[in-house]
Amino acid sequence: MAAQAERRWLLLSPALLILTFAASGPLLIVLVYSFLEAGDYGGVKWVFTTDAWFNVVAERDFFDETIKIADAHVSIFWRSVKLSLMTAVAAFIIGFPTAYFIATRAEKSRDLWMLLIIIPFWTNLLIRTFAVMEIIRNEGVINTLLIKFGIIEAPIQILFTEFAIMLGMVYVYLPLMVLPIYASMERLDFTLVEAAYDLYGTRMRVLRRVIFPLVKPGVIAGSILVFVPSLGAYVTPRVLGGGKQLMLGNLIELQFGQGRNWPLGAALSITLLAIVMIALMFYVRVARLEEPQHGQ
Amino acid sequence: MPVSTRQFDIRKQPGFTLIAVACFLLLYLPIILLVVYSFNAGKSIAIWEGFSLQWYESAWQNKAIQDAAIRSLILACCASAIATVAAVMAALATTRTAAFKGSSFVFAIINQPLMVPEIVTAVALLLFFAIIKVATGYTGMWYLIIAHSAFCIPFAYMPIRARLQGMDFSLEQAGADLYGKPSRVFWRITFPQLWPGILAGAMLAFVISLDDVVITEFVKSAGQDTLPTYMLGQLRRIVTPEVNAISTVLLGISVLLVAGFFFLSKIRK
Numbered sequence: 001m002a003a004q005a006e007r008r009w010l011l012l013s014p015a016l017l018i019l020t021f022a023a024s025g026p027l028l029i030v031l032v033y034s035f036l037e038a039g040d041y042g043g044v045k046w047v048f049t050t051d052a053w054f055n056v057v058a059e060r061d062f063f064d065e066t067i068k069i070a071d072a073h074v075s076i077f078w079r080s081v082k083l084s085l086m087t088a089v090a091a092f093i094i095g096f097p098t099a100y101f102i103a104t105r106a107e108k109s110r111d112l113w114m115l116l117i118i119i120p121f122w123t124n125l126l127i128r129t130f131a132v133m134e135i136i137r138n139e140g141v142i143n144t145l146l147i148k149f150g151i152i153e154a155p156i157q158i159l160f161t162e163f164a165i166m167l168g169m170v171y172v173y174l175p176l177m178v179l180p181i182y183a184s185m186e187r188l189d190f191t192l193v194e195a196a197y198d199l200y201g202t203r204m205r206v207l208r209r210v211i212f213p214l215v216k217p218g219v220i221a222g223s224i225l226v227f228v229p230s231l232g233a234y235v236t237p238r239v240l241g242g243g244k245q246l247m248l249g250n251l252i253e254l255q256f257g258q259g260r261n262w263p264l265g266a267a268l269s270i271t272l273l274a275i276v277m278i279a280l281m282f283y284v285r286v287a288r289l290e291e292p293q294h295g296q
Numbered sequence: 297m298p299v300s301t302r303q304f305d306i307r308k309q310p311g312f313t314l315i316a317v318a319c320f321l322l323l324y325l326p327i328i329l330l331v332v333y334s335f336n337a338g339k340s341i342a343i344w345e346g347f348s349l350q351w352y353e354s355a356w357q358n359k360a361i362q363d364a365a366i367r368s369l370i371l372a373c374c375a376s377a378i379a380t381v382a383a384v385m386a387a388l389a390t391t392r393t394a395a396f397k398g399s400s401f402v403f404a405i406i407n408q409p410l411m412v413p414e415i416v417t418a419v420a421l422l423l424f425f426a427i428i429k430v431a432t433g434y435t436g437m438w439y440l441i442i443a444h445s446a447f448c449i450p451f452a453y454m455p456i457r458a459r460l461q462g463m464d465f466s467l468e469q470a471g472a473d474l475y476g477k478p479s480r481v482f483w484r485i486t487f488p489q490l491w492p493g494i495l496a497g498a499m500l501a502f503v504i505s506l507d508d509v510v511i512t513e514f515v516k517s518a519g520q521d522t523l524p525t526y527m528l529g530q531l532r533r534i535v536t537p538e539v540n541a542i543s544t545v546l547l548g549i550s551v552l553l554v555a556g557f558f559f560l561s562k563i564r565k
Contacts, residue, residue, distance in 0.1 A: 005396065007478070011389035012402060015382040015449050019405050022446035026420035027412070033423055094319050097309070101316030104307040115558055120323050122500075122554040124507040126524050127543040131326035134333070134341045134540075141329060144342035174323065194306050207309055232413025234510050239531060249415040256422060256514075266423070269416045276413055 027273070034266035042260040052263035056271060073251070080248040083162060084230035087169040088177075088223045094170070095177035095222060100211075102178075103185035114182065121175035129239045132168045133159060136240075160242035168236040173229055177222040184218025217286050224283040228276050248272050327547065334540035341537065351541040361542060364526040368506055371437070371522060375444030376452070376501035382445070383452035383497055388486075391460040392468070409447035417447070418514035425515060435517040443515050444505045451504050452497035455561060459493025496560040499553045506549065 034052050036044040054060075059070040102113040120128065135141050136158040143155035158164050188211065196206045212219075234249030241247070246254070248268065255265025329341075334352070338345030355361050386406060390399065409417065425439050463486075471481040487494075509524040516525060523546060527539055 008389045008396060011385040015386035015453070016402070016405055018378070018382055018442065018446050019408060019449060022421065022442045023408050023412070023417060024405055026424035027416070029423050029427075030416070030420045094315060094322075097312035097315035098319040100309060100312050115555075116320060117323070118558075119551060119554055120327065122503055123327070123547050123550040124524065124543070126507070126509045126527060127330070127547060128327065130527070130539065130543060131330040134330060135326050137341070139340065139342055141342045171322070171326070174319070190306060197304070197306055203309060229413070232415050234415045235528070238528075249413070252415055252419060256419065262423070265419060269419045272413055273416050276411070280411055 030266045030269050034263055034270055036263050038261045038263050042256070042262060044262050049263075052261070052267040055261075055264050056267050076246050076248060076251045079162065079245065080231055083166050083169065083247065084227050084233075086166050087173065087230045088226045090166065090170045091174050091177040091226045092219065092223060095174055096181055096219065099178050099181035099185050099218075102182055103188065110186070114179075117175050117178050117182075125172055126235055126239070128172050129168050129236050132164075132171050133239055136164055136167070159240060160244050162241075162245050164240040165233075165237045165245055165247070168240040169230045169233060172236060173226045176225040176229070180221040180225060181215060181218040184215040188214055217289060220286045221283060224279050224286070228279050228283075231279075232272055232276060330540055331544045331547065334537055334544045336537055339536060341540070351537040355538045355541045358538070360521070360526060361523070361538075364521045364523045365542075367437075367520065368522040368524075371440055371444055372502050372505040374441045375448050375505040376498050378441070378445040379448035379452045379501045379505075380456075380494060380498040383449050383456050383501075384490075384494055386449070387453055387457040387460050388482075391457060392465070406453055407450050410450050414447075414510040418511045421511065422514045429517075437520065439515050439517070440512060440520065440522075443511055444508065447508070447511065448501035448504050452501040455496040455500065455557070456490070456493045458561075459490055459496075463489050492560045492563045496557045499557050499560075503550050503553050506546065 033044055035048055035050065037047040037049050037051065039045055055070065055073075057070055057073060058067055060067055098117070102110055102117075105113055133140075137143070138155040138157065138159070142158070143152075146152045147155065158167075192214070193206055193210055196210045201210070232249055233247055234253065237245060237247040237250055241250070243250075249272075252265050252268045252272070255261045255268065333341050333344075335347050335349065336345055337348035337350065386402075390402065421439075421443050425443075428439075429435055467489075468481055468485050471485045472478075476484070507524065508522075509528055512522050513525050513528065516522070521529065523542060527542060530539055
């Protein structure tokens with residue numbers, strides 16, 4: 001029906017127009033800029049070059065033109081990947097038992113427990129990061145208490161370390177781990193667990209061989225959902241890393257501030273986007289795999 | 297392990313409850329401390345010196361904070377209104393018509409803000425709007441309003457679509473069969489059932505806009521600070537409990553709206 005199709009696209013047009021104008025479309029500009037030459041004071045010159053992409057991982061010596069690996073960039077890439085992986089692992093260690101705990105509550109109270117997990121997630125990310133900062137600061141609660149009880153004499157420097165960034169990211173992204181694991185766990189058939197105990201399984205063995213394989217899709221989904229925003233994190237490393245421990249998001253911002261190499265910033269953005277898209281494709285595959293398994 | 301099988305709880309895993317309780321405590325402790333110390337009479341964020349509202353007073357009287365607060369509210373109102381209208385129309389198009397060619401493309405566009413890292417979108421908008429600013433000379437609020445509307449659309453879209461999918465389509469079809477104009481069918485039949493979804497979507501969009509830092513930080517022109525970007529800017533100076541006071545107010549708004557969203561989505565269809 002042509003009339004129906006026409007009406008559908010008419011209804012879709014405002015959303016598609018706004019999103020193309022202020023979300024998807026501008027991504028193409030980033031791609032174009034990554035192949036341009038950097039202007040002298042920020043901005044770009046309209047000359048085609050692959051310099052920016054070259055500069056993502058390598059640098060040319062200013063004097064003798066030798067090529068070497070850009071250590072600064074590689075170490076920031078490595079830190080971003082390392083901290084994001086560690087964040088996902090830590091979130092799993094805390095999130096898995098929590099999801100299990102909620103899934104084994106009485107059916108009526110489960111929603112309320114989940115609401116408790118969800119509420120912090122919908123509150124301001126910057127404020128939650130501030131809250132973590134205030135606790136781990138040198139004048140914060142942890143150091144003040146430790147000094148008061150004579151355990152330490154001088155405050156421990158926690159803020160502005162890699163550990164602080166990881167702690168902050170675990171704190172802000174933890175709900176993203178609990179939600180999908182809980183979704184798998186809620187449909188877990190406990191008669192299988194009972195059967196395993198009847199066959200003399202120990203608690204550890206039942207957990208590892210029966211429960212874990214059944215909720216594995218949720219665990220993978222949760223890990224990706226935590227890993228992806230951690231990799232692109234900007235606010236948390238800026239606040240808790242204090243400009244000393246940069247992550248990819250901060251490196252990108254730097255190219256539009258003091259560094260003023262817009263094409264390099266554009267190339268780094270596309271690199272980040274590519275990594276995230278690959279991770280999300282895995283996620284979509286896992287989500288598809290999960291459905292028929294539980295489809296009874 | 298207990299001898300009697302009757303006492304043996306198959307759902308129990310040792311240590312799990314402990315970790316879960318610790319998890320809930322850790323999730324709320326920092327926020328609670330932040331709120332508590334916003335009422336501290338002293339400047340400290342660790343030593344309690346008595347109850348006082350002085351930080352709320354000084355925040356209230358701070359001109360920069362006033363301006364940022366008003367700007368945040370106007371921005372969130374405009375963006376959530378635009379996003380909600382666009383989302384309702386898009387949700388009607390994707391649930392009330394037969395499956396169509398290009399639907400996966402449409403979903404990819406609508407969900408794009410959920411997938412692309414915020415910093416990448418922020419950079420893209422910075423570059424794009426820089427071109428427009430040079431070409432037109434306009435540096436007003438509309439850049440922020442359009443940018444916020446865009447990333448709010450998927451958040452408004454989700455609850456509205458979920459509600460539409462759970463609604464009985466036959467009533468609307470009957471309305472159309474009786475020669476009701478599409479707009480009349482919408483206002484008389486669809487809207488009275490759909491409004492909790494629309495309100496929930498608008499509330500979610502409002503919270504998302506109010507809380508945004510990264511995209512606002514990159515898109516704003518000089519003198520267009522919102523509350524979150526103002527707070528981020530304060531980081532370079534000494535943080536006073538004034539920031540805690542603003543945080544507490546923002547937290548309060550978010551928690552109220554999210555709790556409201558939760559109960560709205562429980563309203564029977």
